[in-house]
Amino acid sequence: MATELTAPPGVRVDAPAIQRRTVRLLFVTQIISGIGVTIGISVGALLARSIAGTAVSGLTQAASVVGGALLAVPVTRVMTAYGRRPGLVLGYLAGAVGGLFVVLAAVRGWVPLLFAGMLLFGGSTTANLQARYTAVDLADPARRARQLGLIVWATTVGSVAAPNFAAAADATTRRAGLPEYAGPFGFSAAAFVLAAVLLFVLLRPDPLLTARRFAAPTGAPDAAVARTPQAGAPVGADAQLPVGADAELPVGADAELPVGADAEAGGPGPARRAGLLDGLRAVRSRPDARLGVTAVAIGHVAMVAVMTMTPVRIGESHAEADVLRLVGLVLSLHIAGMYALSPVIGWLTDRTGRRPVILGAVMVLLAACAVAGTAGHHTPRLAVGLALLGLGWSGTMVAGSTLLSESVPVDLRPAAQGLSDLIMGLAGASAGAASGFVVQFAGYPVLTALAAVAVVPLLALALRPVPAGAAGAR
Template structure:
C-alpha cells in the first residue's frame, strides 16, 4: 500500500478502490437511514401530542435532537478505538431500539417510555451525521469537499421520499394491531437495522483504520529530517502515553486562493481512544479546526432558530385548513435548499477554498434572515427566505465539516468530529427552545434579527488574518 496520500494515483490503486466502494456503500445506506429518520420525524410530534398532550409534543421532538448529540460521544469513542464500521453499526442499532420503544410507548401510552424511545431514536441521526466524515477518511485532498457533499446529498432522497411512506406504513401496520402513528416508527427501526446490517457486512476494510495505517507508515518518512537535524520548534511538552500518529501532508489540493489545506502537525502525540477532553485540547491548538466546528455549529443554530418558528409564523396568517399544506410546501423547499445543491457546494469548497465557502454560507444565512424577517405574511417571499436559509446551512456544513476533518490528526479525528456533532446538536436544541421564547415575546422579525447577530463571532473567526507562512485554511 502507498505510504503517502499525495503519491501518484498509480502508486495507491488499493486506496482509490476502497474509497469508491466506501462511497457507494455510504450513499446507499444514507438513503435508507434518511428514510428511517425522516419517516419518524414526520409523525413524531403528532404521536407525542396524542400520548402526552400538545404542550410536551415539542419536547419529545427535541429529545431526538439531544439524543443524537449525546450519542455522538460514545459512538465516536467506539470509532476512535475500533474504526468507523462498528461505530456506525452501533448508532443505527441504538436508533432501531429507540424506534421499537416508541412503538411500545404508543401501545401502552406510557410517557416516560416515549421520551426514552425518542432519545435513543436520535441514534439514526447520529449515524447519518457521522457518515459524512467517513466519506473523507481516504479522500484525495482536492476532492474532500465534493465527496463529503455527495453523502449529504444522498439524504435528500430519503428526506423527500420518507413523508410519503409515513401514511403507507401507518395503513400497513394498522392490520398488525399497532396503534395509529406507531407504524412509521416500526418502519424506521427496520430501516436502521437494514442500514446497519449492510455496513456491518460490507464496509471492509474500515476506511478510518486504513487511513491510520497510511498515516503511520508516512510518519517515519516525514519525521526523518527532524531526527537528523532537530529544531527549536520541535514539540517538547509531554502528552498522555500513546503511539505517535501523524497525518500525511495534504499537498496537492487547491483550497482558498491556491493554498493547500493545513496538515496536522507531524509527530503530535495522541491518547489512545481519545475522548472529548483530548479532542477539545486538539481543537484549541488548531485554528482551522476551531473555525470548522464554529461554522457547523453556528450555521445549524441559525437554521434551526428560524426554521423552527416558520410554521408558527405561517399559522398567524392562515386558517387551520391551509396552514398544514403551506407548511409542507415551505419546509420542502427549505429541505431542498439544505441538501439538493450540496454537490455544487462541495465542488465550490474544493475549488474556492473552505474559508471562502464558509463566508459565502454566512452571507446566505444573513440574506435569509433579512428576506424572511421582512416578508411579513407574504408566503412566497417567506419561502425564498427559507430556501436561502437551507443554502446557507449547506455552505457552513459542507465547508466546515471538510475543514475540520483535514485539520486534525487521524488518531483523534473521530473524537473531534464527535465533539463537533455534539456542539452542533446542543446548539440546535438550544436555538429551538430560545426561538420559541423570542417568538412569543418579540415576534418573528426580532427572531430573525437575533439569528443574524449570532453569526458575528463566526464572521470574525473566518476573517481572522492568516499568519505569515501559514496556509489559507490554517487561519
C-alpha cells in the same frame, strides 16, 4: 498525535478502490437511513400528542436532537478505538432500539418510555452525521468536499421519499392492530437495522483504520495524502501504494488492515482511546479546526432557530385549512436549499477553498434572516428566505466539516468530529427551545434579527488572518 506505522511486507493498497466502494456504500445507506429518520420525525409529534397531549408533543423532537448529540460521545469513542464501521453500526442500532421503544410506548401508553425511545432514536442522526466524515477519510484532498457533499445530498433522497412511506406504514400497521402513528417507527427501526447490517458486512477495510495505518509521522493534520507511491508512504485516494515486492492487499468485504498497539506484530488492536477532551485540545490548538467547528455550529443555530418557528409564523396569517399545505411547501423549499445543492457546494469548496465558501455561506445566512424577517405575512417571500437559510446552512456544513476533518491528525479525527457534532446538536436544541419564547414575547422579526447577530462572530472568525504555514488554510 499520529505515528508512522510500517506497512506489512509485500502489501499493495489500492486506496482509490477502497474509497470508491466506501462512497457507494455510504450513499446507499444514507438513503435508507434518511427514510428511517424522516419517517419517525414526521409522525413523532403526532404520536406524542395522542399519548400525552399537545403540551408534551413539542418536546419529542427536542428529545431526539438531544439524544443524537449525547450519543455522539459513545459513538466517537468506539470509532476512535475500533474504526468507523462499529461506530456507525452502534449509532444505527441505537436508533433501531429507540424506534422499537417508541412502538412499545404507543401500545402501552407509557410517556417515559416514549421519551427514552426518542432519545435513542437520535442515534440514527448521529450515524448519519458521522457518515459524512467517513466519506473523507481516504478521499483525494482535491475532492474531499465534493465527496462529503455527495453523502450529505444522499440524505435528501431518503427524506423526500419518507413521507409517502410514513403514510403507507401507518395504514399497514393499523390494520395489524398497532395504535395510530406507532407503525412508522417500526419501519424506521427496520431501516436502521438494514443500514447497520450493510455497513457491518461491507465497510471493509475500514477507511479510518486504513488512513490511520498509513498516517504520516508526528501527527501531520492531513496524514492520508500521498502523491508519489513509495514504500512506507502515507496513502491517499489518488494513489496506489506499493509496499514490499509484488503482493496485493485484499480489499474485499473480508479485508482489514491491522491497526493499533499490536499492528507491528501483525495482529489487530485498538488505537489509543482518544476522547472528546482530546478532540477539544486538538481543536483549540488549530485555528482552522476552530473555524470548522464554529461554522458548523453557528450555521445550525441560525437554521434551527428560524426554521422552527416559521410554521407558527405562517399560522398567524392563514386559515387552518391552508396552514399545513403552505408549511409543507415552504419547508420543502427549505430542505431543498439544505441538501439539493450540497454536491455543488462541495465542488465550490474544493475549487475556491474552505474559508471563501464559509464566508459566502455567512452572507447567505444574513440575507436569509433579512428576507424572512421583513417578509411580514407574504408567504412567497418567506419561502425565499427559508430556501436561502437552507443554502447557507449547507455551505457552513460542507465547508466547515471538510476544514475540520483535514485540520486535525487522523488518530484524533473522530474525537474532534464527535465534539463538533455534540456542540452542533446541543446548540441547535437550545436555539429551537429558545425560539418559541422569543417569538411569543418579541415576535418573529426579532427572532430573525437575533439569528443574524449570532452569525456575525463567524464572519469575524473567518476573516481573521491565517497564520503562516497553518494546515488546511485554504
